[in-house]
Amino acid sequence: MLDKLLKDGQTDFQLVVFTIGSEEYALPITYIQEIITYQPLTKIPHSSASIEGVINLRGVVIPIIDGRKMVDCSESKDRNKDDLRIIVIENAENRYGLIVDNVSEVTHMNSKDVEQPPKEIGENESSVWGVGKYNGNLIVLLDPSKIANFNNHNFSLNEAKEKIKEEVKVEN
Amino acid sequence: MELDQYLGLFIDESKENLQKLNDSLLALESDTGNLEILNDIFRVAHTLKGMSKTMGFNNVADVTHHMENLLEPLRSGTLSADTKIIDILFKCLDMLDSLINNIADGVYEDNENKEVIEKLVRDLESFLNPNAEKSDDTQPVDEKTTKESTPKNAIHLEDFNEYEIAIVKEANSSGFTPKELIVYLTNDCVLPGVRAYMVSRAVEDHGEIIKTIPTVEELENAQFEGKFKIYLLSQCSSDGISTAIYQISEIEKVEISDITFDESASADDAVVAEINEADNTEVEQHVDISSTDNEEDLIKAVEAKFAQQSISQTIELTKPELIQEKQEQMVKEVATSNINELSVKEEITNTSQNTNIDTEEEEDKDKNIFNKPGSASKILSQTVRVSADRIDQLMNLVGELVISRTRINQISGQLKDTELVSSVGLMGNITTDIQEIVMKLRMVPMEQVFNRFPRLVRDLAKDLNKEVNLKITGKDTEIDRVVIDEIGDPMVHLIRNSMDHGLENPEDRIKNGKKAKGTLELSAFNEGENIIIKVTDDGKGIDPEKVKESAINKGILTREAAKNLTQKQSLELIFAPGFSTATVTTDVSGRGVGMDVVKSKIASLGGNVTVNSTIGKGTTTIISLPSSMAIVQALLIKVGEEIYAAPLNYISEVINIEPDQVKNIQKNEVIVLRGKTLPLVRLHDLLEVENYVEDKSQPLTIVVIKSQNKYSGIIVSELIGQQEIVIKPINKKLCKDDYISGATTLGNGQVALIINVNSLFKKV
Numbered sequence: 002m003l004d005k006l007l008k009d010g011q012t013d014f015q016l017v018v019f020t021i022g023s024e025e026y027a028l029p030i031t032y033i034q035e036i037i038t039y040q041p042l043t044k045i046p047h048s049s050a051s052i053e054g055v056i057n058l059r060g061v062v063i064p065i066i067d068g069r070k071m072v073d074c075s076e077s078k079d080r081n082k083d084d085l086r087i088i089v090i091e092n093a094e095n096r097y098g099l100i101v102d103n104v105s106e107v108t109h110m111n112s113k114d115v116e117q118p119p120k121e122i123g124e125n126e127s128s129v130w131g132v133g134k135y136n137g138n139l140i141v142l143l144d145p146s147k148i149a150n151f152n153n154h155n156f157s158l159n160e161a162k163e164k165i166k167e168e169v170k171v172e173n
Numbered sequence: 174m175e176l177d178q179y180l181g182l183f184i185d186e187s188k189e190n191l192q193k194l195n196d197s198l199l200a201l202e203s204d205t206g207n208l209e210i211l212n213d214i215f216r217v218a219h220t221l222k223g224m225s226k227t228m229g230f231n232n233v234a235d236v237t238h239h240m241e242n243l244l245e246p247l248r249s250g251t252l253s254a255d256t257k258i259i260d261i262l263f264k265c266l267d268m269l270d271s272l273i274n275n276i277a278d279g280v281y282e283d284n285e286n287k288e289v290i291e292k293l294v295r296d297l298e299s300f301l302n303p304n305a306e307k308s309d310d311t312q313p314v315d316e317k318t319t320k321e322s323t324p325k326n327a328i329h330l331e332d333f334n335e336y337e338i339a340i341v342k343e344a345n346s347s348g349f350t351p352k353e354l355i356v357y358l359t360n361d362c363v364l365p366g367v368r369a370y371m372v373s374r375a376v377e378d379h380g381e382i383i384k385t386i387p388t389v390e391e392l393e394n395a396q397f398e399g400k401f402k403i404y405l406l407s408q409c410s411s412d413g414i415s416t417a418i419y420q421i422s423e424i425e426k427v428e429i430s431d432i433t434f435d436e437s438a439s440a441d442d443a444v445v446a447e448i449n450e451a452d453n454t455e456v457e458q459h460v461d462i463s464s465t466d467n468e469e470d471l472i473k474a475v476e477a478k479f480a481q482q483s484i485s486q487t488i489e490l491t492k493p494e495l496i497q498e499k500q501e502q503m504v505k506e507v508a509t510s511n512i513n514e515l516s517v518k519e520e521i522t523n524t525s526q527n528t529n530i531d532t533e534e535e536e537d538k539d540k541n542i543f544n545k546p547g548s549a550s551k552i553l554s555q556t557v558r559v560s561a562d563r564i565d566q567l568m569n570l571v572g573e574l575v576i577s578r579t580r581i582n583q584i585s586g587q588l589k590d591t592e593l594v595s596s597v598g599l600m601g602n603i604t605t606d607i608q609e610i611v612m613k614l615r616m617v618p619m620e621q622v623f624n625r626f627p628r629l630v631r632d633l634a635k636d637l638n639k640e641v642n643l644k645i646t647g648k649d650t651e652i653d654r655v656v657i658d659e660i661g662d663p664m665v666h667l668i669r670n671s672m673d674h675g676l677e678n679p680e681d682r683i684k685n686g687k688k689a690k691g692t693l694e695l696s697a698f699n700e701g702e703n704i705i706i707k708v709t710d711d712g713k714g715i716d717p718e719k720v721k722e723s724a725i726n727k728g729i730l731t732r733e734a735a736k737n738l739t740q741k742q743s744l745e746l747i748f749a750p751g752f753s754t755a756t757v758t759t760d761v762s763g764r765g766v767g768m769d770v771v772k773s774k775i776a777s778l779g780g781n782v783t784v785n786s787t788i789g790k791g792t793t794t795i796i797s798l799p800s801s802m803a804i805v806q807a808l809l810i811k812v813g814e815e816i817y818a819a820p821l822n823y824i825s826e827v828i829n830i831e832p833d834q835v836k837n838i839q840k841n842e843v844i845v846l847r848g849k850t851l852p853l854v855r856l857h858d859l860l861e862v863e864n865y866v867e868d869k870s871q872p873l874t875i876v877v878i879k880s881q882n883k884y885s886g887i888i889v890s891e892l893i894g895q896q897e898i899v900i901k902p903i904n905k906k907l908c909k910d911d912y913i914s915g916a917t918t919l920g921n922g923q924v925a926l927i928i929n930v931n932s933l934f935k936k937v
Binding site: 044054095 | 903
C-alpha cells in the first residue's frame with residue numbers, strides 16, 4: 002500500500018482520522034465515499050463474524066463491518082448508537098461501511114512520518130499498512146482493500162499494533 | 174471521417190448482417206440451388222465489404238471480397254453449392270464474426286488472424302476453377318451496376334448559377350467531363366446523412382464536385398428523402414465512380430450520365446431527340462424519374478428554342494400547368510415545323526396524358542425528396558439504442574420511487590387528509606405506469622438466444638452424423654435481459670444432450686420405425702408470471718432404470734434407496750452432480766457436468782427445470798423462469814425482530830394452527846394439512862435469528878411454500894403483508910449458505926433480506 006503510493010510519486014497523503022475504542026486510526030481519504038450517521042442494520046444469517054449486517058444506502062445495499070470487532074476492541078462500555086458513525090469505503094471490488102466511534106478530523110501526513118508495519122505480521126494478511134506519527138501520537142493506518150476481505154479477520158490487530166509501536170519507539 | 178462516431182453503428186449493423194448471413198447459409202444448405210438465397214448472401218457479403226472498406230477494416234473487406242468471388246459463379250450457375258462450399262462459407266462467417274468481435278474489443282488490425290485469413294482466402298480461391306481466374310480488382314458484376322447509362326443529358330439550367338455554368342464550360346474545354354450522379358438510397362437507410370457524406374467523399378476521389386442537390390448542408394443533415402444529385406467534373410469513367418459508390422452500403426442504385434451545357438446550338442436536335450424519347454416513354458409507359466426529367470427537358474428545350482422565354486420565370490408555374498401550356502405551344506410550333514400535325518398532336522396528347530400522370534406523381538416525389546427537411550428523422554426516431562447500464566440505473570431509481578410511494582401511501586393513510594390521499598393515489602398510478610414501462614425496457618425477445626441455435630444444431634448434426642429437423646417457436650416471447658444473458662449456456666447444454674444422447678442415428682431410427690430425420694423443438698411461451706422454455710426431442714428417451722443403475726455405480730445413491738424411487742424421481746437423478754449416462758464420453762457431452770450445472774444456473778435465476786421422458790418416444794426438458802427479475806410481489810414476514818421477504822409466486826397459502834397439531838416423524842416436524850403431511854421448517858432456527866421467543870399458547874403462523882410439486886411449511890412469527898419489492902443484489906460472500914437470494918429496501922429505508930425459497934426445500 003505504502004509502496005504503491007510512493008511508487009506513484011505521492012509523498013503527501015490526506016487521511017481521515019477516526020477513533021475506535023480509545024485508539025486512533027486513519028484511512029486514505031481517496032477511498033472514502035462518505036461518512037454517515039448510524040443506521041439500524043439488517044442482520045445476515047450465517048455471515049462471517051465481522052459482518053454486522055447490511056444497510057440501505059440510497060437504494061444500494063452495502064455490508065457493514067463493526068470496527069470494534071475488527072480491531073478486537075475489548076472496551077465493552079455501551080455506546081450510544083446515535084453517536085456512532087459509518088464510514089462508507091469504496092475500493093475497486095467492494096463498497097462497504099465501517100462502524101467507528103467517532104470521526105475526528107481530516108489531516109495531511111508525509112510519507113516520511115509513516116513506518117511500515119513489522120514484517121512478522123506479513124503485510125498481505127494485515128489490514129495495517131503503516132503507523133503514522135501525528136501530533137506526538139501514533140495513528141494506525143488501515144488498508145481499505147484488506148479490511149474488505151470479508152472472510153478472515155482472525156489476526157489480532159492489537160498484537161500488530163503493539164509490535165509496531167515498540168519498533169517505532171526503539172527507532173526513536 | 175471520424176470512425177469512432179460510426180463504429181458502434183458499424184458493429185451493430187455488421188452483427189445484424191452476420192446473423193442474416195448465418196440464416197441464409199443455413200437456408201442455402203437445405204436448398205442449394207435457390208437463387209434468391211444466394212442473392213441474399215451475396216448482398217450481405219457486399220454490404221459488409223462496403224461498410225468495412227469505408228471504415229478501413231481491410232481484413233473484413235478482404236474476406237468478404239473473396240466470398241463474393243466465390244458466390245458469383247454460384248449465382249450464375251457455373252458452380253453448384255456443395256457441402257464443401259457451404260462449409261467454407263460457414264468458416265468465412267466464423268472468421269468475420271471473430272473479426273467483428275475483435276473490432277468491437279478495440280483490435281482493429283487483427284494480425285493474429287492474418288494467416289488464417291490468408292488460408293481461408295486460398296481455400297476460397299481453390300474453388301474457383303482455373304478459367305475463373307478473376308483478377309482481384311475486377312468487381313463482380315453487380316446487377317445494379319449494369320443499369321448504368323451514359324446518354325448525353327441536357328442539364329437543368331435553372332439549377333445552376335452563372336459561376337457554376339462558367340466552371341462547367343471551362344472544364345469541358347480542358348478535358349473534364351461534367352457528370353450528373355443521381356444516387357438512390359435504400360428505403361430502410363438508417364443514416365441517410367452519413368451515407369450521403371460517404372458518397373460525396375467517395376466521389377471526391379474521382380473529381381471535383383461542383384454542385385449537389387440539395388445543398389451539402391442539407392445532405393449532411395439528412396434533409397432529403399431517398400435520393401440526391403451530385404454534379405461532378407471528372408476524368409474518370411462512370412464505371413469507376415459507380416463502383417466506388419456501390420462500396421457504400423444502403424445504396425439502392427446510382428445513375429451516372431454525362432451532361433452538356435449547350436443552350437442554343439443543339440436545341441433543334443434536342444427537340445427531335447426528346448420527341449423520340451417521348452414516344453418511347455409513351456410506348457414503354459414507364460414511370461422513371463429520368464424519363465420524366467427528359468419530358469421536362471423537352472419542354473425546357475422547346476421553350477428555349479421557340480418561346481424565347483426566361484426559364485427561371487416559368488419555374489414558378491406548377492408543373493401540370495407548365496406542361497399544359499408548353500404542350501400547346503409545342504404543338505403549335507412543331508406543327509409549323511412541317512411535321513404531320515395530326516399525328517404529332519395525337520402522339521403528344523397521349524404523351525401529355527401520360528406525362529400528366531407521371532408528373533403529378535413525380536412532383537409529389539420531388540417535393541418529398543427535396544422540400545421536406547426533418548421528415549427523414551420520422552423514420553429514424555423509432556428506436557433508440559440505450560446502454561444497459563442506464564436502464565439498470567433507471568430501474569434502481571424507479572425501485573426507490575416505488576418504495577417511497579409505499580411510504581407516502583402509509584403516511585397519507587395515517588393523516589387521513591382526503592386531498593392528500595387522492596393526490597398520492599394519482600401519483601401512485603403514475604408510478605405504476607412508469608414502473609411498467611421501465612420493466613418493459615428490460616425485456617428482450619427470446620429470439621436473441623434462439624438465433625444461435627440453428628447453427629449449433631447444424632454443426633452438431635454434422636459432427637454426430639445425425640439428421641435433425643430443428644423447430645423453433647415463440648421467438649417473440651419477451652424475457653428479462655438478465656435472463657437472456659444467462660440462459661444461453663444452459664440451453665446449449667440441453668441441446669447438446671438431446672443431440673448426443675437423445676436423438677439416435679438415422680439407421681437406428683429407421684430400425685425403430687421412426688423417420689430418419691429426428692426432430693428437435695425449442696419453444697418459449699408465457700404461463701402466468703412465468704416463462705416456460707421447452708427443449709423437446711423425439712429421440713430414444715431416458716430409461717429410469719439405467720439412470721438408477723448409473724447413479725448407484727457413481728455412488729450418488731445406495732441400491733436400497735434406489736428401490737423406493739418413483740420413475741419421476743429416478744429421472745430427477747440426472748440433475749445430480751457428477752452424473753452422466755453416456756457410456757462413452759464424447760466431445761459433445763458426457764463429462765457428467767451437464768445437467769447439475771443447468772439446474773443450478775436456472776435455480777440462480779429463480780426458476781427450475783424438470784424433465785419428462787418416455788422410452789422410445791423422446792425427452793422434454795422444461796425450464797420455468799420468472800418473466801421479470803427486478804420487481805416481484807413478495808410476502809413480508811417477521812421472524813423474531815427481523816423482516817424477511819418471500820417471493821409470492823412460491824407461496825401457496827398461509828395457515829394458523831395450534832402448536833399441539835405439530836407431530837414429529839423421524840425427528841422432523843410435520844403437520845397434517847387436508848390429509849397430506851406437510852414438513853415444517855422453523856425459520857428462526859435456520860436463519861439463526863437472535864432473541865426469538867416462542868409463545869407456546871399462541872397459534873403458529875405457517876406459510877406454505879411450493880416449488881414444483883413439493884410443499885413445505887415455514888413457521889414465522891408474524892405476517893406483515895404483501896408488497897412489491899425491488900430485488901437488489903448483495904455481495905455473495907456475505908451469505909455462505911444460499912438461504913438468501915438478495916435484499917430489498919422497505920418503505921422506512923430498512924433492508925429486508927429475500928429468502929431463497931428453493932433452498933428451504935433441501936432442508937426438508
